[in-house]
Amino acid sequence: MANYWAARKGGPPRPELVVCSTAVRARATLDIVAASWGPDLPPITFDRGLYLCGEELLLDRVKAVPDAVAGVLFVGHNPDFQLLARDLCGRGDAGLRQSLVAKLPTCSFVEITVPDGVTWRDLTWGSCTLSGFIRPRDLEER
Numbered sequence: 791m792a793n794y795w796a797a798r799k800g801g802p803p804r805p806e807l808v809v810c811s812t813a814v815r816a817r818a819t820l821d822i823v824a825a826s827w828g829p830d831l832p833p834i835t836f837d838r839g840l841y842l843c844g845e846e847l848l849l850d851r852v853k854a855v856p857d858a859v860a861g862v863l864f865v866g867h868n869p870d871f872q873l874l875a876r877d878l879c880g881r882g883d884a885g886l887r888q889s890l891v892a893k894l895p896t897c898s899f900v901e902i903t904v905p906d907g908v909t910w911r912d913l914t915w916g917s918c919t920l921s922g923f924i925r926p927r928d929l930e931e932r
Contacts, residue, residue, distance in 0.1 A: 791924075806861050807834075807855065810836050811838070842870065886922075903918060
């Protein structure tokens with residue numbers, strides 16, 4: 791996945807904020823991702839509350855992102871992240887959405903687009919678009 795990010799058309803996604811669980815595995819994943827950004831890292835917040843918090847509390851955390859932040863990367867755990875992505879994304883490629891419903895494997899990358907004019911705090915279930923979903927096995931098939 792680190793190689794995918796580094797070679798991705800347009801380069802790795804560059805969020806304005808990163809929110810990462812304090813769990814060792816999540817931090818290790820973030821370290822790998824951050825290496826693709828080079829020395830200019832976005833602000834990173836470590837949030838103990840992301841660990842097994844449930845999708846409702848996870849959505850509350852997303853809604854707490856400041857309006858000035860256009861893009862945010864969350865690094866955390868299943869099943870909460872799979873449920874959040876599944877329930878937020880009422881739009882997008884049907885095949886991708888079905889794959890996400892079936893399984894969100896470790897180290898996958900889910901890209902969700904918030905509709906124009908909708909603030910973080912105004913997010914509702916089904917309001918977003920699943921814009922991308924890449925799993926490690928997808929890279930092996932290339």
